[in-house]
Amino acid sequence: MRLRGVGKTYAVYAQPVDRLLELVSRRKRHQEFTALAPLDLDVYTGESLGIVGSNGAGKSTLMHLLVGSHQPSSGEMEIHGTVLGLLELGVGFHPEFSGLQNIFFYADTLGLDRRFVRARIPEIIAFSEIGGFIDQPLRTYSTGMKVRLAFALVASLDPDILIVDEALAVGDLHFQKKCIDRMTAFRRANKTIVFCSHSRYQIEQFCDRVLWLDQGRVRMLGTPADVMARYEAEQLALSDDDRLGTGNRAQTRVRIDEFTLLTPQPMSEGDDLVVRWSTDTDPDVRYHVSVSLKLDSGRGLAVVGTQFRGDAPCQGPQQGTLAFPSVPLLGGIYSLQLRVWDDEALIEIDERYIDNVVVRRSDAQLGIMRLPYHWRVEPGKSGAPVPPAAPSPNE
Known part of the structure; x- marks a missing residue:
């Protein structure tokens, strides 16, 4: 896909009758709203491009342009291959028609071609898991059933380019897992994917590059690590949402039973930071576990997990301890987060927080952690270089 100067502007009228008055009088009676400022973008074959941004940033507008359901107000687009997208819920469906x-x-x-589609009907029905409802009117479907049918249809038609908006967010965990697995198979088949999500972890693990849109304009385009670090920093600065430590256990098959800090509080600089955790689930369920050390603001400092070590997923109920030895944290307040992921480490299943991890302040040193250093200060002559000398530690 090649976009050059592609943008989208809408005419906004104060009241519906102004459209007619403008047509008759030939005088402008509307305001122009730029949903997407002109941009240049290349998406390569086999690439997975993530799109992030706040509500109203222009993400959905760009995806509609890529799918072809909207036409650009400016610029040129070149798209090679078949494009299918899962955008707003129910787009392209008629409520009075049956699922079939x-x-x-x-x-x-x-x-x-209908023969092409007819051959894929069994696969579509099996993936959607709506069974006998396939012959019922769409208006009788729940929100989840509509999403299942829409994704099953789009994915089973085997496009060259798959566009997926935030519609997946309305599905349950089981559905999200199936969608991620199907998209992973697409990626392995060298298909092109454009994926919009609010999940930093999914973006970082699934995408090759990330486009950050802000108020219809490109803020940044780069690697997931670079873009998401900047994006999350801005979101944290704008938001002061409360973080709950009870976890989201709805519709999951794995739950966190225990997440306990074993290090006495308050701890001192250089103490071991030790936690104990346990999970409860069925014996056949596979999943990953990670622990994050964070500032009190929520900004991450370090994260360790089975998925990052290259370990096989955990299976069945587990318990364990994690120790950060001789942690060089300076005095302050920190937090720990335990998260459970699916077996691909893409979907978060449950989480638990330990807040108010206090480290005593031992001196006036500023910052987050104490790093070893060598520092030498001596009188010098103006304009003359200071001769090198062997450093002495922490002087």
Whole structure:
């Protein structure tokens, strides 16, 4: 995909009748709203591009342009290959048609051969898991059923380019897992994916590059690590949301039973930081576990986990301890976060916090941690270089 100067502007009218008055009088009666400022973008074959940004940043507008459901107000687009997208819930479906009829209705709008679609009907129904409801009107479907059918349809038609907006966020954990697995298979098949998500972890693990949009303009385009670090820093500065330590246990098969700090409080600089944790689940469930050390503001300092070590996923109920030996943290307040992920380490299943981890302040040193250093200060002549000397530690 190649975009050059592509942008989208909408005419905003104060009241509906102004459209007619503008047409008759030929005088402008609207304000222009730029949903997406002109941008240049290349998305390469086999690449997974993540898109992040706050609500109203222009993410959905860009994805509609890529899919072809909206036309750009400016610029040129070159797209090679078939493009299908899962955008707003129910786009391309008719509420009075059955699920089966909507499959063919959607395919007809794309100009797909019916024989091609008919051969994939069993796969679509199996993936969507809606069973006998496939013959019922779409208006009788729950939100989750509509999303299942939409994603099953789009994924089963095997496009060259898959566009996925935040519609996945309305699905349950089981559905999200199936979608991620299918998108992973697409990626391994060298398909191009454009993926919009608010999950930093999914973006960093799944995408090759990330585009950050802000108020319709490109803020940054680069590696997931670089972009998400800047994006998260800005989001933390704008938000003071309360963090709960009870975890989100709805619709999960793994839950955190215990997450306890074993180091006496308050701790001193250089003490070992030790936690104990345990999980409860069925014997056949596989999952990853990670622990993050954070500032009191929520900004991450370090994260360790089974997925980062290259370990196989945990299976069944587990318990363990984690020790950070001789932690060089300076005096302050910190927090710890335990998270459980699915077996691909892409979907967060449960989390637990330990807040108010206090480290005593021992001196006037500023910062977060104490690093070893060598420092030498001596009188010098103006304009003359100071001769080198062997450093003495921590002087």
